[in-house]
Amino acid sequence: MALDPRVRKKLIRVLGSDYVKDDPITCYSYRCDGLTLHPAEPQAVLYPADRDQLVAAVRILSEQGISFLPRGAGTGLSGGAVPREGSVLIEMVRFRAIGPIDPVNRTIEVEPGVVNLHVSHAAQPHGLYFVPDPSSQKACSVGGNVGENSGGPHTLKYGVTVNHVVGLEVVLPDGEVVELGGPAWTTPGPDLLSLFIGSEGTLGIVTKIICRLTPLPERVHTMLAVFGSVREACESVSAIIRAGIVPAALEMIDRIVIQAIEQTIGAGFPTDAEAVLIVELEDLREGLDAEAEQIETILRANGAVDVRQAADEAERALIWRARKEAFGALGSISPSFYTQDGVIPRSALPRVLERILAIGAAHGLTIANVFHAGDGNLHPLILYNSRDPAEIEATHQAGREILETCLAEGGSLSGEHGIGLEKSHLMDGAFDEVSLNHMKQVRAVFNPRELLNPGKIFPQPGRCGELKGRPGDAAAQLRAKSGIRV
Amino acid sequence: MALDPRVRKKLIRVLGSDYVKDDPITCYSYRCDGLTLHPAEPQAVLYPADRDQLVAAVRILSEQGISFLPRGAGTGLSGGAVPREGSVLIEMVRFRAIGPIDPVNRTIEVEPGVVNLHVSHAAQPHGLYFVPDPSSQKACSVGGNVGENSGGPHTLKYGVTVNHVVGLEVVLPDGEVVELGGPAWTTPGPDLLSLFIGSEGTLGIVTKIICRLTPLPERVHTMLAVFGSVREACESVSAIIRAGIVPAALEMIDRIVIQAIEQTIGAGFPTDAEAVLIVELEDLREGLDAEAEQIETILRANGAVDVRQAADEAERALIWRARKEAFGALGSISPSFYTQDGVIPRSALPRVLERILAIGAAHGLTIANVFHAGDGNLHPLILYNSRDPAEIEATHQAGREILETCLAEGGSLSGEHGIGLEKSHLMDGAFDEVSLNHMKQVRAVFNPRELLNPGKIFPQPGRCGELKGRPGDAAAQLRAKSGIRV
Known part of the structure; x- marks a missing residue:
């Protein structure tokens, strides 16, 4: 699938011919993010240089009714940056400006393509740093942190990304630009800033971020x-x-x-x-x-x-x-592993860990655990062989049972990795219908035609027939059986 | 204005005759909250005992198209609990249950009528407390804190109410009940919990609150x-x-x-x-x-x-x-005072404080200051004589100039008191039209007919003709001139 030639021409006029790609190799290389289990190719990849180019590109896509989604560093683990339905992928890699730093108000303005750790490096001369520290912090982008409301080991004391971002500039799906929050750290009226943080790229595309900085510990x-x-x-x-x-x-x-x-x-x-x-x-x-x-x-x-x-x-x-x-080290003992992200009240840790081991044993799978124990944020790692269809099926089933255990303990489906396309089919079990309907209506306020990042977070009704994948693709067949839809 | 007899009868069947009041003295006594400048009487006051009674009452009002709003302790300073358009006031005073406490997960469940300080008293035996500590903490209710996203002196280190509430049970304007967040402290999907906290009673009525507790400092x-x-x-x-x-x-x-x-x-x-x-x-x-x-x-x-x-x-x-x-002590030196609540980046404090004194001098008014300096959250107190129409007009004008100064410094209209009806006419200057429209649409997702707490937060177009107040009421005339609408 490639771009319609008229659309390509319009996009090239805005972005330049080097920054509109729809060749098969480019599209193939963007078929997954940190979640490899549900690949899907974009119809094209765009690389806007700045906000104005992004707005122009978004307007072209929106007018044509072509769906699109942003991508940061692609380290997300729930498939938030996987392009469903052949969406156009917008790479935010050229949004790299850092600064200025304001040491008295303890803020720094950055563009969304900036690497998480580079924010702290920039703030260090002032004795400050940016708290959210996911394991991927050497690679992941601040824009992705905003999209997924990322945490990290220091969440226990300092909270997640929403506690460390005070302002955003956002391009809405129709190309309009809004500023949310700002340097004064408060947002009267309905809190659209908190709503955007963690909305997994379904409400708008972030183009500027005012981060809150924290003094380095003595x-x-x-x-x-x-x-x-x-x-x-x-x-x-x-x-x-x-x-x-x-x-x-x-x-x-x-x-x-x-x-x-x-x-x-x-x-x-x-x-x-x-x-x-x-x-x-x-x-x-x-x-x-x-x-x-x-x-x-x-x-x-x-x-x-x-x-x-x-x-x-x-x-x-x-x-x-x-x-x-x-996570990387596990590659030495297993060809593949599937990272779960469930949350439970921390008092339930002992019995839930035992239950996870039992789930693994029942499916003949090894499950490793490395996680934020203080927050009750589990990361069971299900080790499997991606060439063995039976193991893939067992992996999906074990993952589902682990998350259902978290829900039964009063916990939640995700602490920091998001729902994406990975866990959308479990949202029905996590929220009542009234809540889900209101969430969808809130999304529709910003993203009424669902042109931006379609098919994420919410269950997709009756889409089994649309399964993608090459004929005979064992993974696709098994996904169909396990109820997970690509 | 009193209740329609048929509606009264239905409400009494649900609540009992002692808990449906529409006599003139009751209605008069609820004509304002902590903001005394814009009084308006409810057509009736209801006192539901529990969630089921509240749901039944809300359904009756909703079916009849009668507007309504909740009221906590009435200590709010922006008129959030003032009933515009003769709304029915729902007193949440009987929602007083505290507990249980969960010391390992550091949470406590409370009903919205519980007094803020009583939460910390209940938690003290476990070495824990509830952080938000507004000056009114001996009187204000936790439900009100949620509505206004209240702060206090310790906001500087610990943040505001949204950082200390992990779950809510909410009755929507059509009587449906939803749970937001929960004991696991995370909310995947669009973050409705943060959206509700600080929505000033315009999205739903809170009936249960899971507060996050913090260890007492050593x-x-x-x-x-x-x-x-x-x-x-x-x-x-x-x-x-x-x-x-x-x-x-x-x-x-x-x-x-x-x-x-x-x-x-x-x-x-x-x-x-x-x-x-x-x-x-x-x-x-x-x-x-x-x-x-x-x-x-x-x-x-x-x-x-x-x-x-x-x-x-x-x-x-x-x-x-x-x-x-x-604030109370100021009563010894002035018959009335008007508390402002603006926020600026803290680096702007010296020049903004000088500007506030200049604004006072230009209007011949004394302005006192007692405020959260570390957060840049100003509380200028404009001293005036409520029997002097010229001073009332000057007070409104000075208040507006102070808030416009905050906005010009990159600040905001409110740090912790909310917009309510007090500052709704200034929202146009604080947010662009696109943001305001999206905020209103988000409200409409939950409160589509604006039956819940109408006339708050957003500018009211063309309502000058509806000014309430007794004929010859100097304050009402001056409000009309100053552009503030009741």
Whole structure:
């Protein structure tokens, strides 16, 4: 599928011929984002240079009734940047301006293509940083963080992206431009700013972001607690919270992930442990040691066989490198894995972790766990072989059972990865019909013809017949059976 | 205006005869909330006992096309609970259940009529509290806090109500019930929870609130800095923030308010000072003293003539009592005052404060200031005599000029008091037409006939002819002239 020649001509007039691509190789290379299970090709890829070019391109597509969607770095895990229905993909990679920084009001203006970590680098000379720190922070874009309302290990203390963005400039699906919020950090009237953050590219395309910056902690203390059972590690999480402590981060890694980390990164984690907890404290200079001691006492009382305190910045950096590259490390032990993102009240951690292992066992699948324990934000990683159709089917089924378990515990379908196209078929189980209808109507206020990023978030009625994929594509057949629609 | 007898009969069947009132004295007593400048009487007041009664009453009113609105404690300052167009007022005072508390997940479920401070009292045995702390916290209701997205002195460190509420149960204007958010603290899909918080009772009536609780600080350090000029106090605010410090609170009080406080409460504030700053730090045990010293150095370098450290909890409590009762204390020096609520980037504080004093001088009015300096959230208090029509007119004009100054500085119309009916005529200057239209359409998704709380937030086109008020009512005539519509 390629662009209609008249449309291509109009787009080239606006963007230049280098920035309108609909050749098969380009389209093929954009067929998935971080979610590889549901590929779909765009009919073309556009690379606007600035807001005015974007507006002009959006107006052309909108007039022609051609659907489109933005794409940041493509690291999303729920398929938010996968073009359904042959939509035109708008690459935001050329929106790279950073600054200016305002150190008194603690804000920085950035364009959406800026890499997350580069915001903190720019703010560092002022003793400030941008808090949201997903594992992909070396690659993911701030625009994508806004779309998915991204979190990270430090969500526990500091909240998610919506807590760290005070203003947006947005291009609506009809090409109109609006500013939401602003440097004064408040938004009277219905809060369209919070509505946009986390709307997964279904309400508008962000072209400018005013980020809120936070002072760098004066001192950080990182410790690693080693456990002989996952249950003890989970119970330690509740015990730390119940003691009134607010760690900056509280992360759990299980044995399978520890072994993968040790095979690739070599962080010195004990390979005979069933689980480790990373606990990070940060704050004023002198108070830390007492709190670290208190936490060590709690950890040992809950069964920790060893508690190591990071002696220096190098040791701390290694622990975090291991945590953030853990997903990649799993490549060393499994050809493919499927990352889940469910949330539960943290008090339910021990029993839900046991249930996840049981779900894996029932399907003959190994499930690894590395996640934001303090927030109750699970990331079960289902290991599977992508060449084995039976394993793919079992993987989908196990994923669905895990998320249904989260819902049954009063939890939710996603903590930070979004619904995208991955979990849209589960939204019926997560929300009542009245809520879903109101959500759809709110989307329709901004995106009435659903030209922008169609087929995301909400269940798609009766679309089984439209399954894409090559004839004989085992994955597509299995998706059909498992009820997941491409 | 009283209820149609058929409607009264239906409502009494649902609520009981004691809980449907439309006698003149009841209606008169509900003609205003904390904003006294724009009174309007309801046609009746209802007192439902629980959600089911509320739903039944809302269905009756909705079927009859009678407008209605909820009222919490009536402490709001922008007229959000003032019944325009003879709406029926729904008193939420009987929704008083507190609990249960979940200390591990740090949540508490409360009904909307619960007084703000009572939430923290209930949580205290678990070492937890509910952060939002408006000056009215001894009286205001949590439902009102949700409606207005209330702040308080500790907004600087902890954010406003939207950061401390994780779930709501809401009755929509047609009587349908929806749950938004929940104990897992996340809301995938379009974020209706954040949309509701701060919607000023225009989207639905809240019947249950899951509050997020926060650990009580281990130690608090409060200091009072004395200045010979407002400018020096303002510049100290920027200097503290620029140093990378995040105080828990950073409040400014000017000479006029200091004198009123000393005449009534007697907090020992120096009556010859032009301004004082309250700076509060809280955190780990040992680190505080060093940070307090650093702040004292900054304050003195910026012109503080004295810096007092609260020696004990009693001294701290007295400082905060003075701050929180400052509005009341002004009654000792002026028959009436009008509280403004504008926000500016904090770096603009020095010049905006000077501009506010100039606006007061130009209109022959005294303007006092007591406000959240760290957030740039101003509360200019315009002192006036409510029996002097010329002063009322000048007060409206000065208020408008102050808010226009905030907008010109990149600020906003409200930090925590809302738009209500007070500032709806200024929204055109604060938002572009595209944004306003989308806000109205979002409201229409939930409140399509505008039966719920009509005439709030958005400018009312061509309604001057409908001015209410007794013939010869000077205030009403002046409102007409000043462009503010009742």
